[in-house]
Amino acid sequence: MSSAIPPRSLNGQSAAASGAERGAADEKAPVVRAAGVSASLGGHTVLRDIDLTARAGEVTAIVGPNGSGKSTLLTVLAGLLKPQAGHVERADHVGVALVPQRSSLPDQLPITVEELASMGRWRRAGLWRPLSRNDRAIVTEALDAVGLADLRKRSVGSLSGGQRQRALLAQGVAQRAELLLLDEPMTALDAGSRTAVNDAIGFATEAGAAVVIVTHDLNELSTIDSVVELAPPSHA
Numbered sequence: 241m242s243s244a245i246p247p248r249s250l251n252g253q254s255a256a257a258s259g260a261e262r263g264a265a266d267e268k269a270p271v272v273r274a275a276g277v278s279a280s281l282g283g284h285t286v287l288r289d290i291d292l293t294a295r296a297g298e299v300t301a302i303v304g305p306n307g308s309g310k311s312t313l314l315t316v317l318a319g320l321l322k323p324q325a326g327h328v329e330r331a332d333h334v335g336v337a338l339v340p341q342r343s344s345l346p347d348q349l350p351i352t353v354e355e356l357a358s359m360g361r362w363r364r365a366g367l368w369r370p371l372s373r374n375d376r377a378i379v380t381e382a383l384d385a386v387g388l389a390d391l392r393k394r395s396v397g398s399l400s401g402g403q404r405q406r407a408l409l410a411q412g413v414a415q416r417a418e419l420l421l422l423d424e425p426m427t428a429l430d431a432g433s434r435t436a437v438n439d440a441i442g443f444a445t446e447a448g449a450a451v452v453i454v455t456h457d458l459n460e461l462s463t464i465d466s467v468v469e470l471a472p473p474s475h476a
């Protein structure tokens with residue numbers, strides 16, 4: 241079960257490769273910590289004994305082969321899936337933004353890029369209220385961060401795959417969540433789009449978010465503070 245982390249009361253975890261080399265005084269505040277987490281889907285254990293600490297302003301990468309449970313770990317960190325064993329602790333009042341892979345967007349989604357990004361403000365603004373000037377400024381900032389400001393009036397269905405991925409990322413960034421979870425945000429992106437995604441990740445960490453990214457290629461990330469590597473699926 242999730243429970244609150246007392247601010248600045250935790251020590252680093254072994255998963256924080258570079259963090260382990262830092263002195264305790266330099267360590268940033270943990271936003272979420274998974275300790276000894278196991279989780280199952282459809283009656284099969286897909287995660288076993290996972291430790292992960294994501295800290296404010298840092299990037300944590302999750303790597304592992306197909307089926308090793310990377311996406312499942314994100315849902316556990318988001319609090320959407322309860323661990324079978326172990327526990328997940330989150331700092332007090334942590335907002336969580338989970339950005340799925342772009343394939344989760346229907347092709348004919350009848351909304352604009354700006355509207356998709358604006359949905360990132362719904363939780364704070366309320367579903368039926370018009371966005372405030374501040375909310376609109378945050379949406380504009382998020383669209384700028386992912387390099388989609390020029391396409392804000394385009395329908396999402398008319399975007400290329402890489403542009404859609406960035407539009408989803410803009411929605412996540414616009415949430416201004418303390419924990420930003422990204423599921424393979426770089427897959428099949430060209431160099432320009434990868435740069436835009438890295439810029440947006442930098443924007444989020446500068447704002448103090450803990451960013452956790454599932455990736456198949458650590459080289460595509462311009463900043464990595466720690467890496468969690470998942471074992472191949474056992475099919476046991």
Ligand SMILES: Nc1ncnc2c1ncn2[C@@H]1O[C@H](COP(=O)(O)OP(=O)(O)OP(=O)(O)O)[C@@H](O)[C@H]1O
Pocket residue numbers: 281282283284286304305306307308309310311312313473
């Ligand atoms: N709803 C489900 N019911 C049963 N098993 C599932 C379900 N969703 C995923 N799985 C299985 O759980 C395992 C982990 O899936 P997950 O999507 O977390 O892996 P992944 O590491 O993100 O994979 P990929 O690199 O292919 O995206 C896989 O073996 C998958 O088949």
